[in-house]
Every structure is written in structure tokens, then in C-alpha cells.
Amino acid sequence: MKNDDLFRLDGKTALVTGGAKGIGAAIARMFANRGARVFILDRDREAGEQTAAAIASTNRQAAFCFCDQADPESVETAIEQIVGEADKLDILVNNAAIAHIGTAETTSAEDMDRLLRVNVGGVHNMLRAVLPHMKKRGGVILNLASIASGLGLPERFAYSSTKGAIATMTLSVARDYLPYGIRCNSLSPARVHTPFVDGYLAENYPGREEEMYKKLSATQPIGRMGRPEEIAAFALYLCSDEAAFLTGCDYPIDGGFKNLNT
Ligand SMILES: NC(=O)c1ccc[n+]([C@@H]2O[C@H](COP(=O)([O-])OP(=O)(O)OC[C@H]3O[C@@H](n4cnc5c(N)ncnc54)[C@H](O)[C@@H]3O)[C@@H](O)[C@H]2O)c1
Numbered sequence: 001m002k003n004d005d006l007f008r009l010d011g012k013t014a015l016v017t018g019g020a021k022g023i024g025a026a027i028a029r030m031f032a033n034r035g036a037r038v039f040i041l042d043r044d045r046e047a048g049e050q051t052a053a054a055i056a057s058t059n060r061q062a063a064f065c066f067c068d069q070a071d072p073e074s075v076e077t078a079i080e081q082i083v084g085e086a087d088k089l090d091i092l093v094n095n096a097a098i099a100h101i102g103t104a105e106t107t108s109a110e111d112m113d114r115l116l117r118v119n120v121g122g123v124h125n126m127l128r129a130v131l132p133h134m135k136k137r138g139g140v141i142l143n144l145a146s147i148a149s150g151l152g153l154p155e156r157f158a159y160s161s162t163k164g165a166i167a168t169m170t171l172s173v174a175r176d177y178l179p180y181g182i183r184c185n186s187l188s189p190a191r192v193h194t195p196f197v198d199g200y201l202a203e204n205y206p207g208r209e210e211e212m213y214k215k216l217s218a219t220q221p222i223g224r225m226g227r228p229e230e231i232a233a234f235a236l237y238l239c240s241d242e243a244a245f246l247t248g249c250d251y252p253i254d255g256g257f258k259n260l261n262t
Contacts, residue, residue, distance in 0.1 A: 006240075006242060007034055007236050007237060007240045007242060008034055008035050008240070009031055009034045009035045009036035009091070009236075009239070009240065010034075010035035010036075011035070012035070012036045012037070012090040012091055013036065013037050013039070013082075013086040013088055013089055013090050013091070014028075014031045014036040014037070014038050014039070014090065014091035014092075014093065014239070015038075015039045015041060015082065015089060015091065015092045015093065015126075015130065016028045016031070016038060016039070016040055016041065016093045016095055017041045017042070017067070017069055017092075017093065017094055017095050017096035017122075017126060018041075018042055018095040018096025018097065019038070019039075019040030019041065019042055019048065019051065019093075019095065020040060020042035020044045020047035020048035020050075020051050020064075021042075021044065021047050021051070021194065021195050022192075022194030022195055022196055022228055023095060023144065023189070023192055023194055023228045023231045023232070024040070024042070024093070024095040024096065025040075025051045025228070026227075026228030026229050026231065026232040027093055027095060027228075027231070027232045027235045027236075028040050028051060028052075028055060028062060029051075029055055029232070030229070030232035030233065030235070030236050031091070031232075031235075031236065031239070032055045032060035032061060032062050033060060034236060034240075036061070036090075036091065037061040037062075037086060038052075038055065038060075038061060038062045038063075039062075039063055039064075039065050039082050039086075040052050040062065040063070040064045040065065041065050041066075041067035041069070041078055041096075042064070042066070042067065042096065043066070043067065043068040043069075043096075045064070045066055048064040048065075048066070049064045051064070052064040063085075065078045065081060065082060066078065069096055069118065069122030069123070069125055069126055070117045070118045070121060070122050070125070071125075072125045072128075072129075075122075075125040075126055075128075075129045076129055078129075079129040079130060079133070083133055088133070088136070088137055089130055089133045089134050089139060090134075090137075090139045090140065091139060091140050091141075091142075091239045092126065092127075092130050092134070092139070092140075092141045092142070093141075093142045093143075093144070093235060093239070094122075094123045094126055094127075094141065094142070094143045094144065094166075095144045096118075096122060097118065097119045097122075097144065097162070097163075098114070098115065098118050098119065099159050099196060099200065100114075100115050100156075100157075100158045100159050101155050101156070101159075101200075101204070102155055102156075102157055102158060103155055103157050104157045106155075107157045107158045111158055112157075112158050112161075115158040115159060115161070115162050116158075116161070116162060119159075119162035119163070119165075119166070120162050120165045120166070120169075123143060123166060123169060124169075127141070127169075127173065131177065131182075134177075134180070134182055135177070135180040135182070137181070138180060138181025138182055139181070139182050139183075140182070140183050140184075140238070140239045140243075141173060141177075141182065141183070141184040141185075142184075142185055142186070142187065142235055142238050142239055143166050143169065143170050143184070143185075143186040143187075144166070144186070144187055144189075145163050145166040145167045145170070145186040145187065145188045145250055146159075146160075146163040146166075146188055146189060147188050147189065147190045147252065147254050147257055147258055148160040148163045148164075149163040149164050149166060149167040149186075149188055149250065150164075150167065150188065150250075150258070151258065163188075166186060167186055167188070167250050170184050170185060170186040170248070170250060171248055174247045174248035175248065178247065183243070183244070183246065183247035184247060184248065185238050185243075185246055185247060185248070185249050185250070185251065186249075186250045186251070187231065187234055187235060187238070187250070187251050187253055188250050188251065188252045188253065188254065189226055189231050189252075189253050189254060190219075190220050190225075190226060190252075190253075190254035190255055190257035190258075191216055191217070191219065191220060191225045191226065191257075192225055192226040192227065192228060192230075192231055193225040193226070193227060193228070194228055197213075197216070197225065201213060201216075219257065219261070220254065220255030220256060220257050221255060221256035221257065221260040221261060222255035222256050223255075224255065225255075226253065226254070226255060230253065231253060234251065234253050238251070
């Protein structure tokens with residue numbers, strides 16, 4: 001087998017939630033470059049259409065589909081539309097999520113509910129809509145968890161709660177859908193430089209963005225943040241046939257954050 005034949009997704013239909021920006025956009029680009037027909041599902045219509053158009057302009061297959069994953073009806077409508085266009089669903093990347101800063105005391109009930117609805121309920125909505133189709137022929141599901149799923153980050157009470165749920169939902173789905181030829185894994189990145197990080201710095205440290213960017217970069221022992229393309233490369237492997245032996249696992253991709261921060 002030639003190296004070029006590895007990690008190909010030709011003939012596969014891939015759905016990427018939150019694919020308008022950041023890590024999701026990098027995954028959408030990577031999968032389309034490897035031959036997949038990619039559907040970007042996002043609630044940011046403008047950015048989603050731009051990302052899909054940029055991919056399509058390079059002779060790859062990508063389309064945008066509006067979807068607010070927190071709303072079951074919106075998810076149903078999006079999946080019906082996609083199933084009408086593509087006869088099968090092979091890959092689902094549950095990437096969309098929102099963040100929140102706060103301790104158990106400073107997190108309001110409303111914020112907790114919002115995080116749970118988008119980050120946990122949203123993934124559940126996607127699974128309920130996609131699994132009946134994927135069950136027919138098998139497939140791959142990849143969930144974006146976080147280092148916050150497995151260790152205590154300061155002031156990330158709501159966010160960590162939702163990402164812990166993603167890691168265990170991954171196990172449950174992997175177990176229940178093994179008989180249908182569906183694999184399910186999760187990726188747990190440390191800090192990755194995306195619009196989310198820039199927005200967080202601008203909001204919380206106005207005028208000190210550069211200083212704080214360096215500080216956040218240094219918390220990865222490797223000395224920098226991850227790049228969305230690095231997460232996308234791992235996602236490609238996990239969703240490719242080369243990873244056919246992998247299911248029910250969470251994979252850190254974290255510049256040494258988990259094991260080398262002593
Ligand atoms: N960036 C990091 O440092 C980092 C680290 C660990 C894990 N992650 C995880 O990786 C994933 C992507 O993170 P990112 O930094 O690229 O985020 P981002 O904020 O840059 O992009 C998230 C995308 O999700 C979309 N989205 C948000 N809510 C949605 C909803 N209800 N319905 C549909 N789309 C919605 C947004 O419009 C956006 O396009 C998330 O699950 C995040 O928790 C990120």
C-alpha cells in the first residue's frame with residue numbers, strides 16, 4: 001500500500017458539528033482533503049457558509065447546513081436534509097461546544113443549564129438523529145472531550161462537568177453500538193489556538209492579551225498551544241479505516257499537559 005492510500009475517506013459522508021470555525025473547521029478541511037463529502041453543521045450561518053465555500057473552491061466536497069444542536073427540532077431538520085442529499089452517514093464528529101468560566105459557587109443555575117443543554121444535550125440530540133441511519137451500514141463517531149474531562153482545571157465547573165459527560169457518553173455509545181459496526185472514541189485536547197481562545201482573552205484580559213497568551217501557552221510543557229490542524233490529523237486517523245481496531249477510548253492530545261506537569 002502506498003502512503004497516499006492511507007487515511008483516505010473517499011466515498012464517505014462526514015458530518016462535523018461546529019465546523020464553521022476553529023477545530024471543527026480544520027477537521028472539515030482535513031476530511032474533505034482526504035476525499036470525504038463533508039457537511040458542516042453549525043449555528044453560525046455566515047462563518048459556516050464561508051468555510052464550506054472555501055473548501056468547495058478547492059474542488060473538494062463540502063456543504064453548510066444550519067443546525068443549533070441544543071434544539072432537537074433543528075437537529076432533526078438538518079439530518080433529514082442531509083439524508084435527502086447523501087444516501088448514507090459514515091462519520092459523525094461531535095465537535096460543537098461552548099465554554100464557561102466559574103466555580104461551583106459563581107456558576108449560576110442558568111449558565112449550568114445552558115452548558116448542559118448545548119454540550120451534553122446537543123451531542124445527545126445529534127446521536128439520536130444520526131444513529132438510526134448509521135446503524136444500517138456501520139460508521140464512526142468521534143466526540144471532542146477535553147483535558148478538563150479527567151483533571152481539575154481552575155474555574156471550569158460547568159465546562160468540566162459537560163466534558164466529563166462526553167468522555168463517559170463515548171463509552172456508553174461504544175458499548176451499545178458495537179454490534180452495529182459503529183466505533184466511538186473521544187479526543188481530549190489541551191489548549192488549542194482557536195477563535196474561542198482569542199475571544200476568551202479579549203473578554204477577560206483586555207490590553208493584556210499577548211501576556212496572557214504566552215502564559216496559557218506555557219501551561220503546556222511542550223511550550224505552546226496546539227494547532228487545530230494537529231487535532232484534525234488525529235481525528236482523521238481515528239475516523240479512518242486504519243483505526244478499525246479502536247473503539248471506546250479517549251485520547252489525550254495535549255503537549256504533555258496531563259502527564260508532564262509536575
Ligand atoms: N480550543 C481549545 O483549547 C479546546 C481544548 C479542549 C477541547 N476543546 C473542544 O474542542 C471543540 C471545538 O473547540 P473550538 O476551540 O474549536 O471552539 P470554537 O468556539 O472556536 O468553535 C466552536 C463552533 O461550535 C459552534 N457552536 C457552538 N454552539 C453550537 C450549537 N448550539 N449548535 C451548533 N454549533 C454550535 C460555534 O458556532 C463554532 O463554530 C469543543 O468541543 C471544545 O470544548 C477545545
